[in-house]
Amino acid sequence: MAYQTPYFVIDENQLTKDFQMLKSSLETSWGNYRIGYSFKTNSLPWLVTFLKAGGVMAEVVSDDEYSLAGALGFSDSEIVYNGPVKKRPSFERVLLAGGILNMDGRRELDWMEELAAAHPTQTFRVGIRVNFDLEKMCPGQTTMGEAGGRFGFSYENGTFAAVLERVRRIPNVEVTGLHLHSSSKSRSVAVFEAIASMACKLKREFSLNLSYVDLGGGYCGGLEGRPQYPDYFPAVAKVLQEEFTPEQTMLIVEPGISLLSKASTFVTGVVDVRDIGNERYLITDGSRFNIDPTMIKSSHLFHLELNEANPGAEQRKTMAHQCVSGYSCMEVDRIFEYRDGIELMEGDRIVYENVGGYTMSLNPLFIQYFPDVYIRRDGKLYKIRNRWTPKEYMQNSMLYGEEQK
Structure with missing residues (x-):
């Protein structure tokens, strides 16, 4: 089953392992x-x-x-x-x-x-x-x-x-x-x-x-x-x-972050590829704001999930430079420079690792709303938070004129 990107995943087995390591270390030490x-x-x-x-x-x-x-x-x-x-x-x-x-x-x-x-x-x-x-x-x-x-x-x-x-x-x-x-x-x-x-x-x-x-x-x-x-x-x-x-x-x-990092990933999809001047830009449906909201990271841990069914996938070449960018309408939303890597195409996925601490708490309601969150349990995904829609965004709000009633 293909899940709609972007979304966070928390691996329950890894979280359990790290939590038990924490408790065991404290128990034996103090x-x-x-x-x-x-x-x-x-x-x-x-x-x-x-x-x-x-x-x-x-x-x-x-x-x-x-x-x-x-x-x-x-x-x-x-x-x-x-x-x-x-x-x-x-x-x-x-x-x-x-x-x-x-x-x-x-x-x-x-x-x-x-x-x-x-x-x-x-x-x-x-x-x-x-x-x-x-x-x-x-x-x-x-x-x-x-x-x-x-x-x-x-x-x-x-x-x-x-x-x-x-x-x-x-x-x-x-x-x-x-x-x-x-x-x-x-x-x-x-x-x-x-x-x-x-x-x-x-x-x-x-x-x-x-x-x-x-x-x-x-x-x-x-x-x-x-x-x-x-x-x-x-x-x-x-x-x-x-x-x-x-x-x-x-x-x-x-x-906080020490418990969550290894267990958490953020899955994004490439939605567009464009060449401007001498630059290859990959537009993704995730954003730097999702995984680096304080704008301080200089590198990211990630792995790729390539869509081999994509037309032309068999002709991929190695590219010296590709700029992985986010969905927002801000030039600063450039996530990382992918150098000397395989050519990425629309439909490929970039999965960011070690992103569970602070990133979800600091996710903005900017252009796109909060994404889905899943847990992975024994190889299967179970949704634990639905992505926000305008319904959630409007909760507890008043429209013009209503405040006078």
């Missing part, structure tokens, strides 16, 4: 752990409920994601609430229910003081997101370099210490967790060893009694020759054991 699946990476309902059945918590960074988690069956006690744009009602509900909440802004301190005062007989346990100079610890490996990240409370300038002291003055609030997520380019094991060492340093310096250390996400996934879960967590555990024990302190991880 034992006391929780996985907070990163909603921002890909909150496709089938995917979220698949992982929920495997025991994950919902790691959310907005009120909308919090509400989606509730709609998909997560209780407030199964939430890991991060980020700087929390809403106060959901902030309070997660804390009242005993969920995991990592504070990431001064207004949250005000909310915490007022909530604690309103419930003087309840003890609240909170975490604090720490901003620290990872670049100094791992030169050249961090995303922002010497400029540093913009999240959390700075250790170096004393803000973290001041926030910790302020929270400690609230009689019925305990700081029982640290959130240390930091973005890196390298995603190396050394980065996570450095993060773990920072947790140890903070425990010593501030005499912290922590029930959890949250490493965040940012692990590699799907690429040969790069670290895998069994590389990260034994190394992290070795560092954490300097100050923590699994019996007293839980390890929280927040994977």
Whole structure:
């Protein structure tokens, strides 16, 4: 059966394999752990409920994601609430229910003081997101370099210490967790060893009694020759054991892209071939916006599915250069340069690999709407989201004149 392109595919068997690798690595390395699946990476309902059945918590960074988690069956006690744009009602509900909440802004301190005062007989346990100079610890490996990240409370300038002291003055609030997520380019094991060492340093310096250390996400996934879960967590555990024990302190991880990349593909079709000047252009029904919405990728992993029934297919030649382009009416929608490859024709398919993390969440409603999504189970495809049509695009909208009724 030929499926209408473009569409995403998630390989359930590969996803299961990678998820089990993650859990097994944590189990053997630390034992006391929780996985907070990163909603921002890909909150496709089938995917979220698949992982929920495997025991994950919902790691959310907005009120909308919090509400989606509730709609998909997560209780407030199964939430890991991060980020700087929390809403106060959901902030309070997660804390009242005993969920995991990592504070990431001064207004949250005000909310915490007022909530604690309103419930003087309840003890609240909170975490604090720490901003620290990872670049100094791992030169050249961090995303922002010497400029540093913009999240959390700075250790170096004393803000973290001041926030910790302020929270400690609230009689019925305990700081029982640290959130240390930091973005890196390298995603190396050394980065996570450095993060773990920072947790140890903070425990010593501030005499912290922590029930959890949250490493965040940012692990590699799907690429040969790069670290895998069994590389990260034994190394992290070795560092954490300097100050923590699994019996007293839980390890929280927040994977997203590392779980999905190897299992996900995006299938596109060549719809037109044209020669302009000295350039051969392949127009496809997928777009750079589908798989590189931030416009930063310089290369793609892909394979071809050639349509040998195409007239002239037997006469294909090798071409020095073909420009693979998307469907949009923007010149920047050029996906990659296909060099010294077989001549591609209308009806051929280009299948992009390692595209499940962030790409679906960042897909635009630009010219074409959201594509179909399938899972592959034992060699067969099953649709788990229908492509959007004008019906879905118009939902919850008003037409001119209706707002006056």
